[in-house]
Amino acid sequence: MVQFFSDVLIRTVDLALIAVGLSCVYSLIRFPNIALVQYAVAGSFLALLLQGAGLPLPVAGLLACLLVGGLAVLLNVTVFERLLASGSAIAMVGSLAVTMILSAVFLVVFGPDSRRFDLDSHPVIRVLDARLTVHQLTAVGLTAGAVIVLALLLFRTTLGRSMRATATNRVLAAATGIDARLITNTVVFLSGVLAALGGIGLALKGEMNIQLGMDVLLPVFAAAILGGLGNALGAVAGAVIIATAETLVTNVNLGPLVGEPLLFLPASYATAMSFLILVAALLVRPHGLFVNEVKRV
Amino acid sequence: MFEFLIHVSTMACLFGLLALSLNLQVGFAGLVNFGHIALFGCGTYGAAIAFANQWGPVAGLLLGGAAAALLALAFARLGRNLGADYWGIATLSIAEILRTFATNEQWLTGGAQGIHGLPMLFGSLPAPWGPLATLGLCAVLLAVCWALCQRLVNGRYGLALKLLREEPQLASSLGYDLAALRRTPLVISGLIAAVAGFLFAHYTTFVGPDQLYSAETFLIWSMLIVGGLGNNLGAVAGAFLMQFLLAYVPFVKDALGLPSEFVAAMRLTLVGGGLLAFLLWRTQGLIPERIGGRHA
Numbered sequence: 001m002v003q004f005f006s007d008v009l010i011r012t013v014d015l016a017l018i019a020v021g022l023s024c025v026y027s028l029i030r031f032p033n034i035a036l037v038q039y040a041v042a043g044s045f046l047a048l049l050l051q052g053a054g055l056p057l058p059v060a061g062l063l064a065c066l067l068v069g070g071l072a073v074l075l076n077v078t079v080f081e082r083l084l085a086s087g088s089a090i091a092m093v094g095s096l097a098v099t100m101i102l103s104a105v106f107l108v109v110f111g112p113d114s115r116r117f118d119l120d121s122h123p124v125i126r127v128l129d130a131r132l133t134v135h136q137l138t139a140v141g142l143t144a145g146a147v148i149v150l151a152l153l154l155f156r157t158t159l160g161r162s163m164r165a166t167a168t169n170r171v172l173a174a175a176t177g178i179d180a181r182l183i184t185n186t187v188v189f190l191s192g193v194l195a196a197l198g199g200i201g202l203a204l205k206g207e208m209n210i211q212l213g214m215d216v217l218l219p220v221f222a223a224a225i226l227g228g229l230g231n232a233l234g235a236v237a238g239a240v241i242i243a244t245a246e247t248l249v250t251n252v253n254l255g256p257l258v259g260e261p262l263l264f265l266p267a268s269y270a271t272a273m274s275f276l277i278l279v280a281a282l283l284v285r286p287h288g289l290f291v292n293e294v295k296r297v
Numbered sequence: 298m299f300e301f302l303i304h305v306s307t308m309a310c311l312f313g314l315l316a317l318s319l320n321l322q323v324g325f326a327g328l329v330n331f332g333h334i335a336l337f338g339c340g341t342y343g344a345a346i347a348f349a350n351q352w353g354p355v356a357g358l359l360l361g362g363a364a365a366a367l368l369a370l371a372f373a374r375l376g377r378n379l380g381a382d383y384w385g386i387a388t389l390s391i392a393e394i395l396r397t398f399a400t401n402e403q404w405l406t407g408g409a410q411g412i413h414g415l416p417m418l419f420g421s422l423p424a425p426w427g428p429l430a431t432l433g434l435c436a437v438l439l440a441v442c443w444a445l446c447q448r449l450v451n452g453r454y455g456l457a458l459k460l461l462r463e464e465p466q467l468a469s470s471l472g473y474d475l476a477a478l479r480r481t482p483l484v485i486s487g488l489i490a491a492v493a494g495f496l497f498a499h500y501t502t503f504v505g506p507d508q509l510y511s512a513e514t515f516l517i518w519s520m521l522i523v524g525g526l527g528n529n530l531g532a533v534a535g536a537f538l539m540q541f542l543l544a545y546v547p548f549v550k551d552a553l554g555l556p557s558e559f560v561a562a563m564r565l566t567l568v569g570g571g572l573l574a575f576l577l578w579r580t581q582g583l584i585p586e587r588i589g590g591r592h593a
Contacts, residue, residue, distance in 0.1 A: 032382050079577065086580055089329045089381045093522065094576045096515055100569025104562040112558060218393055221386050272397040275390035282379060282387050 004251060006130035010205070011243035012236075013136075013143045017198030018216060019223035019235040020147065021191035027167040027230035028184045029080065031088035034095040036195050037213035037220060038102040043068045043196025044203035044212070045110055051118055065196040072192025073185050099213070106210040114207040139201035146197055147236055150190070154232065163187055167230065219246070219271055222278035245277050246270040301544075303428045307500060309540035310435035311493050316520045316532040317439075317446050318489035323518075324527035324586070325450050326482045327462030329381045330372065332388030334514040335395050336487045339365035340494020342399065345412040345504035354416075354499065361491040368395075369487030373480040389511060400506040411505025418499045431500055438496070439533065442489050446529045449485070458482060459527075512568075519568045522575050525582025534584055542567055 022036050043064050050060035075098060083094040124131050154160040165173040166183045174180050202212060223242045227234030250270045255263040315337060322328040343361020347353065352360075372391070376384045399406045406412070419430040449455060460468040461478045469475055498504045516539065524535020546563045549555075575582060 032386065079573070083576055086576075089327075089385070090576060090580070092329070092382055092385060093518060094573060096518070097569040097572035097576065100515065100565045101573065104565035104569065107558050107562040107565070112561075218386075218390055222390070225383065225386065266401045268397050268401060272394045275394050278390050279375065279387050279394075282383060283375065 002127075002129040003131070004247060006127070006132055007247045007251070008240070008243045009140060010132075010136055011246055012239045013140050014198075014202055014205075015216065015220050015223045015242060016143050016236050016239040017146055017194050017201065018220045019227065019239050020150065020232050021194035021198065022220060022224040023227060023229055023235040024150075024187055024194070024232045025191035026224070027232070028163070028187050029076070029084065029091075031080075031084065031091040031095070032221065032224075032229065033080070033191075034092065034217065035075065035098040035102065036095075036191065037217045038099050038106075039068050039072055039192050039195035040199030040202065040216070041106060041208070041210060041213040042071065042102065043199035044208040045106065045115075046196070047200050047203070048115055048117060048208065057117060057119070061197075061200050064200065065193045068196035069189040069192035072195075073189050076185060076188045103210060103213070110210060112210065114209040116207055117203060119204075133205070135204045139204050142197060142201050146194060147233070150194070151233060159183075159186070218278075219274045222274045225278060226281055242274045242277065245273050249273040300425075300428065303432050305541060305544040307428070307432045307435050308544075309537045310432065310439045311497050311500070312517065312520065312540055313439045313533040313536040314435075314442055314489055314493035314496075315517050316524065316536040317442050317529060318486035318493070319517050320521055320526070320529060320532040321446055321449070321482045321486040321489075323521060324532070325455060325458040325462065326479060327381070328376060328479060328483065329385040330388050331385045331511065331514055331518075332372070332390075332392030333490065333517055334509050334511065335388075335392035336365045336368060336490035337494040337497070337513075338392075338395060338399070338509040339368055339487070340491035340496075341498040341504045341508060342406060342494075343491065344415060344495045344498035345407070346405065348415045349407070349412050354495075357498075358492070358495050361495050362488055365487035365491035365494075366484050369483040370480065372487075373476070373483045376479050376483075377476050389514075392509070392511060392514065396506050396509045399509065406506070407504075409506060411503060411507075413503050415499050415502045415504065417502060418496070431496075435496060435500075438492065442492075443529055443533060445485075449482075450529070515572075516568055519572045521582075523571050523582060525584040525586060527586030528582070528584050531582050531584035531586075535582070538583075539568070539571070 018037060018040050021039075022033065025033055025036070046064035046067055047057070047061045050063055051057050053060075055063070079094060079098060080091055083091040119135065123134055125134065125137070126132075152160075154164065162173070162178045162183050163186070165176070166178055166180050170180050173183075199208075199212070202208070202216070219242055223238035224235045225238070226241055227236070227238030247270075249265055250267050251264075253262060253264060255261050257263075315333070318336070319330065319333045322330050322333075340361035343359075343364055344354065344357040347357030347360050368391075372388055375387050375391075379387060400409050402408070417427060417431070418434065419427040421427075422430055450458065457468065457473055457478060460471070461473070461475060465475060468478070497508075517536075520535035520539045521532055522535070523538060524533070525531025543564055546560055546567070549563070550557070550559045
């Protein structure tokens with residue numbers, strides 16, 4: 001049972017930060033930015049490169065996060081701001097195009113093989129009955145820390161108040177003297193940092209490869225949409241739901257249902273399960289579980 | 298070289314069909330479908346499952362068409378109360394669920410290995426004529442579907458679709474049933490995609506889940522954006538352009554002596570870069586949508 005909860009926790013951590021980043025940026029820029037999952041890959045690869053250049057991993061990770069944040073702002077200013085003028089669907093297709101171009105860049109620069117951070121072996125710790133590695137615990141700590149810092153930033157600082165004001169009513173916020181474009185780009189920067197941190201967390205626990213981004217794309221979207229796109233902390237709750245569902249699907253013995261002793265679904269059905277929850281949730285509550293915004297037609 | 302040209306042309310015709318059908322959804326009705334490849338997959342697997350159970354190709358075509366129509370109805374049901382971007386993600390999810398299903402349910406779909414050995418359409422004809430006849434059939438079907446799409450979108454019905462795309466609330470206030478207006482083009486487009494899938498299955502003689510990656514949907518999207526959203530001729534032109542461009546990438550690789558990753562990276566760059574360049578600098582595509590009536 002404890003192992004089950006720890007599996008859920010680990011999977012939540014996989015998804016949470018990228019989903020939070022996605023949700024954050026959606027509150028200000030009204031389109032789901034698919035390229036965000038590639039920022040996560042960029043973050044882990046940059047950290048790897050910087051570590052290879054001789055920096056200690058924490059410094060390399062921090063630097064990589066900042067660089068990816070910069071990349072996110074750069075892409076927002078040069079590409080997405082212009083595309084958004086033609087509508088959110090066009091911007092979404094544009095973010096898809098950016099995703100593909102980034103994939104091509106990763107493929108040429110890093111090659112198709114999986115890589116790992118240069119770390120000590122993964123010593124296993126027993127917490128109650130669950131087996132965890134130090135690196136998994138580090139990732140959990142990083143995620144929890146980042147979410148807490150973000151929550152404090154959003155709800156305890158002037159900058160956070162400006163962000164929430166701009167998200168709620170851009171025109172009114174501008175009228176009170178908030179520089180909406182600056183705030184937007186700050187949030188874009190933050191989303192890049194969060195995604196990169198999420199990517200580094202993913203890579204800490206296992207391998208990194210160029211497919212990482214596409215692999216987490218739909219679970220991350222499912223988590224963010226379940227939490228109500230635009231609701232940053234809702235995305236964490238969404239990630240918990242998705243992680244629970246995925247872990248349940250692969251761990252529950254369906255044998256008794258069909259009269260056989262043992263029947264487990266293939267592991268690849270785990271992600272399919274999260275998509276199914278997403279589709280079902282969208283059928284019932286079209287705009288996520290934690291959003292009350294009315295959107296007609 | 299001649300055979301290669303025939304092959305690329307056949308693929309271009311098949312993707313032309315797919316581009317036409319996606320254009321009906323995206324270009325005219327404004328339905329942002331990211332799961333289009335699943336409708337194509339209904340066609341391929343319809344053919345493959347009918348072959349595996351020896352029901353004959355006609356049953357395969359019917360099976361594929363029925364599955365695609367059902368899936369299109371499911372898409373339409375989902376779209377009844379979803380914003381465009383949410384619907385895009387939902388369709389993408391459904392396409393991925395179906396691909397996962399096709400990969401894992403060995404008893405029905407042959408699993409990851411897929412189903413091999415489907416008969417060629419004109420397999421009995423001697424060497425150059427079999428593929429040529431297939432190309433001819435695909436070209437004729439493309440022309441027929443093009444005419445069908447043209448007929449659909451010119452005239453009152455097309456105007457209603459465009460109104461749905463631009464001002465859904467106005468369309469609703471004029472008494473149009475929005476749900477029905479979304480359903481019909483989705484089902485028609487699903488049937489066209491299923492026919493393309495059926496032909497593809499009997500042309501390549503192999504059906505597998507690897508043909509249904511979302512990347513294929515995005516490739517069709519790039520054809521539309523490059524060719525011109527909301528213009529049937531543009532969709533077909535985009536399909537031919539992208540297919541021929543992508544087909545010659547391996548030759549460039551050989552000529553320059555580049556590693557094999559280059560092919561995959563170059564394909565991604567062509568599709569992504571084409572999409573982005575046209576979105577940024579020529580949103581209307583190569584052949585822009587004709588705005589206004591016949592006499593405008």
